Amino acid sequence: MVPAMRFFATCAKGTEGALRRELSALKLHAVRGERGGVSFEGKLEAGMKACLHSRVAMRVLLELSRFQAEDAAGLYDGAGAIPWADWLTQKTTLAVEATVRDAPALSHSGFAALKVKDAVVDALREKLGARPDVDTKDPDIRIVLHLAGAEATLSLDLAGEPLHRRGYRTAPGVAPLKENLAAAVLALGGVEPDRPFLDPMCGSGTLAIEQALRARRIPPGLSRPMGFQRWPVYRGGPQSAWDRMKEVARAEVRTHAPAPIVARDMHPKAIAAARENLAAAGVAADVRLEQGDAREVDPAEVGGEAGSLCTNPPYGERLMGKGEREEAPQVDRREAANQRRKLEGLYRGIAEAVGRFHGWSAVFLSGSPLLERAFPMKPEVSHRLWNGPLEVKLLRYRVR
Numbered sequence: 001m002v003p004a005m006r007f008f009a010t011c012a013k014g015t016e017g018a019l020r021r022e023l024s025a026l027k028l029h030a031v032r033g034e035r036g037g038v039s040f041e042g043k044l045e046a047g048m049k050a051c052l053h054s055r056v057a058m059r060v061l062l063e064l065s066r067f068q069a070e071d072a073a074g075l076y077d078g079a080g081a082i083p084w085a086d087w088l089t090q091k092t093t094l095a096v097e098a099t100v101r102d103a104p105a106l107s108h109s110g111f112a113a114l115k116v117k118d119a120v121v122d123a124l125r126e127k128l129g130a131r132p133d134v135d136t137k138d139p140d141i142r143i144v145l146h147l148a149g150a151e152a153t154l155s156l157d158l159a160g161e162p163l164h165r166r167g168y169r170t171a172p173g174v175a176p177l178k179e180n181l182a183a184a185v186l187a188l189g190g191v192e193p194d195r196p197f198l199d200p201m202c203g204s205g206t207l208a209i210e211q212a213l214r215a216r217r218i219p220p221g222l223s224r225p226m227g228f229q230r231w232p233v234y235r236g237g238p239q240s241a242w243d244r245m246k247e248v249a250r251a252e253v254r255t256h257a258p259a260p261i262v263a264r265d266m267h268p269k270a271i272a273a274a275r276e277n278l279a280a281a282g283v284a285a286d287v288r289l290e291q292g293d294a295r296e297v298d299p300a301e302v303g304g305e306a307g308s309l310c311t312n313p314p315y316g317e318r319l320m321g322k323g324e325r326e327e328a329p330q331v332d333r334r335e336a337a338n339q340r341r342k343l344e345g346l347y348r349g350i351a352e353a354v355g356r357f358h359g360w361s362a363v364f365l366s367g368s369p370l371l372e373r374a375f376p377m378k379p380e381v382s383h384r385l386w387n388g389p390l391e392v393k394l395l396r397y398r399v400r
């Protein structure tokens, strides 16, 4: 029997629980939450399934080897011992990416990546009599080194382009959420796909689009190319497995969302960006776009039963950032105080508006402690996660 392969799906810090539940629901084996991601086991098809269906994962890595590498020579030897000819031919272009943590002898990630590249190229030259080329921008195969202390893990990246790039973001807007983080907010916030949904500060529309994709059961990886499709092994069994997987998924897609989805923003530019992205995602007919102030929203406008209000309000991060406050001259400090008052006013208005949504849940991805202070009640969920380098909070209120 062929031993099971080991995979590691990465995600935004703090969203591991959502990813673990998602991968378990896909019936993958040995699903285990770890720091920064979730591991699972299976055949190559298991990794492909995660690429097609996971809304929360950023990458899916197939682990080829784990070994001790105290220094550059150890890394070269360990990497050279992998049977690379199983995965690449001399015509396969490759790139090596490295992340390095607590490795004094190999602290430079570029140097570590170079050592791995040398090992791969030398091993293939010896085996095949010719070497493959490196293409850092658009390689056929991406090799990923993770070095933590002296433990090296070498993997292949199944997705290629990170999975949050679903392919629908044609208009970026201001401070858009990554698509997989938006999906994690919906999952961690307990937003139900079949109930009414409102994002009153939608920006480029990411939360509403992700909600519409869930509601219509459109897998996030259905319409984008995956890295593994360029692997030499793909043309054997995996290609037909991938085609079949997508066919089954397509048959599950609903023609329309079963409940209203409304996205609002005060700014016409945000509405224009959201409109473009909704169309690119193929869910324009499922989401009603409206221009208006979040403080004036009313559940009657959404229609249907009680559902979820879910949004990512402005944080005022730039003006209130710690570093800037310390160094800022007098005038900037006054401006920051002004911004703070504005933000407090906005949050109070939002809290008042939310009070009108009896029976609804209200989910926020918030970067400011001022939001929580504006609410008269305590959140029933308060969860820390990371929006890139920014620590943010997911808050859920039940409106009674």
Ligand SMILES: C[S@@+](CC[C@H](N)C(=O)[O-])C[C@H]1O[C@@H](n2cnc3c(N)ncnc32)[C@H](O)[C@@H]1O
Residues within 6 Å of the ligand: 173, 174, 175, 176, 177, 178, 200, 201, 202, 203, 204, 205, 206, 207, 264, 265, 266, 267, 270, 292, 293, 294, 295, 312, 313, 314, 315, 346
């Ligand atoms: C952090 S951005 C949201 C980004 C969004 N989640 C995305 O992925 O693109 C906050 C949005 O709130 C909008 N906004 C600010 N104040 C508002 C208000 N009073 N009413 C409605 N929208 C508002 C801004 O125009 C901006 O688009």
